Amino acid sequence: MTTTTAPIDDPLAPLLAELLERKHCDFRGYARPSLERGVERARAALGVASVDELAALVCRDPAALTTMARALTTSVSELFRDPSYFRAWRDEVMPLLATYPSIRVWVAGCGAGEEAYSIAVILAEAGLLDRALVYATDIDEHALAVAASGAYPAERLPAFERNYRAAGGRARLSDHVRIDGATLHFDAHLRARVSCSEHSLSTDGAFAEVHAVSCRNVLIYFARELRDRALALFLDALCPRGVLGLGATESLALSEHGGRFHPFVAAERLYRRA
Numbered sequence: 364m365t366t367t368t369a370p371i372d373d374p375l376a377p378l379l380a381e382l383l384e385r386k387h388c389d390f391r392g393y394a395r396p397s398l399e400r401g402v403e404r405a406r407a408a409l410g411v412a413s414v415d416e417l418a419a420l421v422c423r424d425p426a427a428l429t430t431m432a433r434a435l436t437t438s439v440s441e442l443f444r445d446p447s448y449f450r451a452w453r454d455e456v457m458p459l460l461a462t463y464p465s466i467r468v469w470v471a472g473c474g475a476g477e478e479a480y481s482i483a484v485i486l487a488e489a490g491l492l493d494r495a496l497v498y499a500t501d502i503d504e505h506a507l508a509v510a511a512s513g514a515y516p517a518e519r520l521p522a523f524e525r526n527y528r529a530a531g532g533r534a535r536l537s538d539h540v541r542i543d544g545a546t547l548h549f550d551a552h553l554r555a556r557v558s559c560s561e562h563s564l565s566t567d568g569a570f571a572e573v574h575a576v577s578c579r580n581v582l583i584y585f586a587r588e589l590r591d592r593a594l595a596l597f598l599d600a601l602c603p604r605g606v607l608g609l610g611a612t613e614s615l616a617l618s619e620h621g622g623r624f625h626p627f628v629a630a631e632r633l634y635r636r637a
């Protein structure tokens with residue numbers, strides 16, 4: 364993971380200041396390459412030739428500012444993305460969660476909710492959903508609206524089913540969804556257990572006490588200081604021996620908080636809080 368931050372005389376600084384002031388989104392601690400890729404996406408989407416033109420446009424046009432914010436936060440995902448990670452949740456994390464009378468899981472940077480519903484399905488199949496709550500948080504209000512609806516294009520079902528089975532699913536994913544025309548809806552009992560809200564790992568404080576955190580493909584966008592901030596929030600939120608799961612290319616290496624977690628399922632980037 365890269366740790367490069369923006370230089371002081373940064374040409375992106377006016378854009379980042381605008382996003383902070385008007386959208387309360389603090390992108391200053393993001394890794395430089397992901398910021399630059401996001402700015403390029405925004406420039407292309409808005410049809411402007413330079414970063415200066417982009418800065419001028421987002422200053423006068425609120426819709427352009429929203430486009431810019433969305434371009435910096437890609438929320439592309441899948442259900443049971445990286446199936447072996449979710450297989451480890453099924454086989455290793457569920458037996459731990461089963462020891463708690465009520466279960467709270469925080470999916471931080473949940474995008475449009477696919478990761479949260481994957482965990483909700485596994486909780487349901489482990490017989491734990493009725494005493495569980497999955498908090499799904501993100502800074503992208505559009506993605507959160509999709510997550511809260513629990514509705515996805517039905518054409519994605521075959522790919523979701525494949526991932527579900529590769530992740531150790533023994534029934535059928537379609538047992539948990541209803542198809543209505545071109546839309547797939549997660550069942551109401553799953554949706555009721557997934558609670559979606561805005562929360563920024565850059566600017567917000569600690570979250571409710573939880574037994575597990577899954578934060579995948581988010582820290583990769585952050586430079587080191589912001590990654591450490593997020594990990595400090597997870598430490599605050601997790602109960603002793605609680606589980607932390609990261610993305611396939613993320614790790615605690617180089618973090619000042621690395622020593623506060625022990626490997627749990629190392630190959631799947633699952634850790635337990637000390």
Ligand SMILES: C[S@@+](CC[C@H](N)C(=O)[O-])C[C@H]1O[C@@H](n2cnc3c(N)ncnc32)[C@H](O)[C@@H]1O
Nearest residue numbers: 436438440472474501502503563564565579580
């Ligand atoms: C690539 S998506 C990952 C989605 C999901 N976790 C997964 O792995 O499939 C990255 C998500 O991180 C969110 N994100 C970026 N910066 C964030 C921040 N400061 N606080 C919370 N979420 C953030 C983005 O909005 C986006 O939805």
